[in-house]
Amino acid sequence: MSETFTSPQFDQATRDAVSNDDVTVIIGLEVHVQLDTESKLFCGCSTEFGAPPNTQTCAVCTGMPGSLPVINERALQLSIKTGLALNCEIARYTKWDRKNYFYPDLPKGYQISQFDKPICGQGYLDITAPKGEFEPRRVELERAHLEEDAGKSMHDESQRGGNSKIDLNRTGTPLLEIVTKPDMRSPAEARAFLTELKLILTYIGVSDCNMQHGNLRCDGNVNLHIKVGGEKIATPIVEIKNMNSFRAAERALGYEAGRQLKLWKQNGKTIADAPKQTRGWNDADQVTTPQREKEESADYRYFPDPDLIAVTIEESEIESIKKEIGRLPAQWRELLIKEHGLKPYDAGVMVGQGAEVVEYFLVVAQGCGNSKMASNWVGQEVLRFLNESGEAIDAYPVSADQMTELLTKVNAGELDQTRAKEVLQEMIDSKIEVQAAMDKLGIKAVDNSEIESLCRQLIDENPDVIQQIKDGNGKAVGALIGKSRKLNPNANPGLVKDTILKMIGA
Amino acid sequence: MSEPIDRKTVESVARLARIDLPEDQIDDTASKLGDVLTYIGQLEQVELPDDVEPFFGAIESVNAIRPDQLTDSVDREQILSNAPDADGEFYQVPPVL
Numbered sequence: 001m002s003e004t005f006t007s008p009q010f011d012q013a014t015r016d017a018v019s020n021d022d023v024t025v026i027i028g029l030e031v032h033v034q035l036d037t038e039s040k041l042f043c044g045c046s047t048e049f050g051a052p053p054n055t056q057t058c059a060v061c062t063g064m065p066g067s068l069p070v071i072n073e074r075a076l077q078l079s080i081k082t083g084l085a086l087n088c089e090i091a092r093y094t095k096w097d098r099k100n101y102f103y104p105d106l107p108k109g110y111q112i113s114q115f116d117k118p119i120c121g122q123g124y125l126d127i128t129a130p131k132g133e134f135e136p137r138r139v140e141l142e143r144a145h146l147e148e149d150a151g152k153s154m155h156d157e158s159q160r161g162g163n164s165k166i167d168l169n170r171t172g173t174p175l176l177e178i179v180t181k182p183d184m185r186s187p188a189e190a191r192a193f194l195t196e197l198k199l200i201l202t203y204i205g206v207s208d209c210n211m212q213h214g215n216l217r218c219d220g221n222v223n224l225h226i227k228v229g230g231e232k233i234a235t236p237i238v239e240i241k242n243m244n245s246f247r248a249a250e251r252a253l254g255y256e257a258g259r260q261l262k263l264w265k266q267n268g269k270t271i272a273d274a275p276k277q278t279r280g281w282n283d284a285d286q287v288t289t290p291q292r293e294k295e296e297s298a299d300y301r302y303f304p305d306p307d308l309i310a311v312t313i314e315e316s317e318i319e320s321i322k323k324e325i326g327r328l329p330a331q332w333r334e335l336l337i338k339e340h341g342l343k344p345y346d347a348g349v350m351v352g353q354g355a356e357v358v359e360y361f362l363v364v365a366q367g368c369g370n371s372k373m374a375s376n377w378v379g380q381e382v383l384r385f386l387n388e389s390g391e392a393i394d395a396y397p398v399s400a401d402q403m404t405e406l407l408t409k410v411n412a413g414e415l416d417q418t419r420a421k422e423v424l425q426e427m428i429d430s431k432i433e434v435q436a437a438m439d440k441l442g443i444k445a446v447d448n449s450e451i452e453s454l455c456r457q458l459i460d461e462n463p464d465v466i467q468q469i470k471d472g473n474g475k476a477v478g479a480l481i482g483k484s485r486k487l488n489p490n491a492n493p494g495l496v497k498d499t500i501l502k503m504i505g506a
Numbered sequence: 507m508s509e510p511i512d513r514k515t516v517e518s519v520a521r522l523a524r525i526d527l528p529e530d531q532i533d534d535t536a537s538k539l540g541d542v543l544t545y546i547g548q549l550e551q552v553e554l555p556d557d558v559e560p561f562f563g564a565i566e567s568v569n570a571i572r573p574d575q576l577t578d579s580v581d582r583e584q585i586l587s588n589a590p591d592a593d594g595e596f597y598q599v600p601p602v603l
């Protein structure tokens with residue numbers, strides 16, 4: 001850290017006088033992403049989730065003497081792709097090191113990781129607040145390195161001291177660890193970072209980021225900078241583990257910031273007085289609790305793995321991977337705002353649903369020639385269906401082409417919005433196409449002479465409403481629209497309204 | 507030149523490596539490890555031309571890479587048989603907190 005902090009002792013009264021305005025929350029994140037490969041990082045065992053325990057291991061991933069790891073080409077490519085999407089420098093020379101520690105789910109007694117030559121160097125990710133909770137911010141990335149996962153331990157929860165059980169299926173699965181600088185200034189920013197990062201990773205197809213399967217895991221480093229008595233002090237840094245959802249991360253960081261302020265007001269201890277501490281987030285109780293430190297755990301004694309040789313990455317390879325990266329979420333948002341007139345918030349919601357939803361929207365918008373209408377229908381009807389059903393867009397019963405056909409009719413005035421929604425519902429319920437749904441609902445085109453005779457009838461039968469309209473109460477026409485619907489549900493209400501007003505000369 | 511290794515460092519390294527080092531071997535080990543560091547210190551003094559690139563491993567070649575293809579895993583019964591204790595599905599280890 002470039003800033004230097006003093007470590008003066010302030011008396012209780014001075015500490016108590018510190019207000020929230022004097023406190024800045026400093027957050028850095030470490031995110032582990034499981035890369036979407038078929039086989040593990042250094043052997044050909046499957047990475048498939050959910051297999052029976054210990055059925056996806058071999059001599060290499062269980063660390064048998066004499067076995068030799070060989071690196072997975074796709075894991076390298078996906079790492080480079082991620083680095084490019086995150087504006088990272090891509091190493092031209094990268095190598096692997098052994099991180100030594102003992103734990104039962106780490107059969108070799110070391111993890112193959114990267115120490116001083118990570119595959120991705122410094123980069124950045126820009127975050128914005130959808131509802132303006134914070135100013136847009138550029139979060140700098142320290143690095144991203146490619147390493148192997150450990151296995152899974154299951155401990156006896158009964159307190160009777162039973163054995164722990166170890167499943168090594170996950171051992172050796174490729175992880176990219178993305179490390180930010182301590183650049184975030186609130187738990188909301190941290191959550192926005194995680195949300196945007198996950199969106200980018202899924203858009204470029206390097207990981208499914210399934211947090212339930214542990215395919216995206218996140219730890220946070222947090223402390224406070226406090227302005228007090230004309231000086232600036234920092235509280236001891238705490239690393240929070242086990243933040244198993246983005247919401248949990250936001251809450252854990254918020255809780256921890258509050259805890260640190262309270263603790264500092266009690267004991268006045270600063271970063272100079274206490275080493276970095278590890279705490280775990282307890283989602284049930286909504287608190288962080290101290291985790292027992294592994295003795296001298298920080299001393300990993302990294303050294304270059306003699307079983308692996310370094311990898312050099314050619315400029316041409318980087319260029320060809322660059323071409324595989326399509327538009328990133330931020331670019332999609334910009335396109336939707338600039339070329340399709342969406343409001344920033346709506347563009348954010350649409351892009352946040354994933355690339356397939358954006359593509360669906362684009363087909364409909366271009367097909368029906370009315371982006372605003374397409375955005376309303378996809379943003380409301382389609383997304384509501386997906387939210388309620390929990391399905392992805394490919395399970396939506398109405399294809400983009402059928403939606404286009406429906407909206408084209410609305411755009412041409414052949415269907416009003418209310419009728420069109422009924423048609424859409426019929427299409428979904430009966431799994432039929434636009435025309436079939438319209439036939440089923442008895443919707444047919446109404447010609448102009450029918451409209452005129454309908455309006456004549458409405459005028460003749462409702463003299464008091466007509467008088468109100470003539471007296472300047474424009475809203476009164478609504479009553480006639482309601483009656484028109486009953487007389488002929490196929491008559492376009494807008495057309496009926498215009499015709500009535502023309503006929504009575506209002 | 508590196509400082510000679512003291513007893514505390516030897517004890518700490520032994521603990522990290524989970525080596526049970528008898529009390530009467532600590533001084534001897536410290537002196538042997540010190541010899542290694544002294545030798546490395548000599549290597550560090552060799553003058554090199556400025557254009558020599560840093561060297562990270564004992565193997566000069568680069569890029570031994572395999573395609574992302576599945577190969578057969580080892581049968582569970584067979585691989586678990588290497589372990590001191592297993593229950594047919596899982597490895598079993600003494601309780602870990």
Ligand SMILES: [Zn+2]
Pocket residue numbers: 040043044045056057058059060061062172
């Ligand atoms: Zn394997």
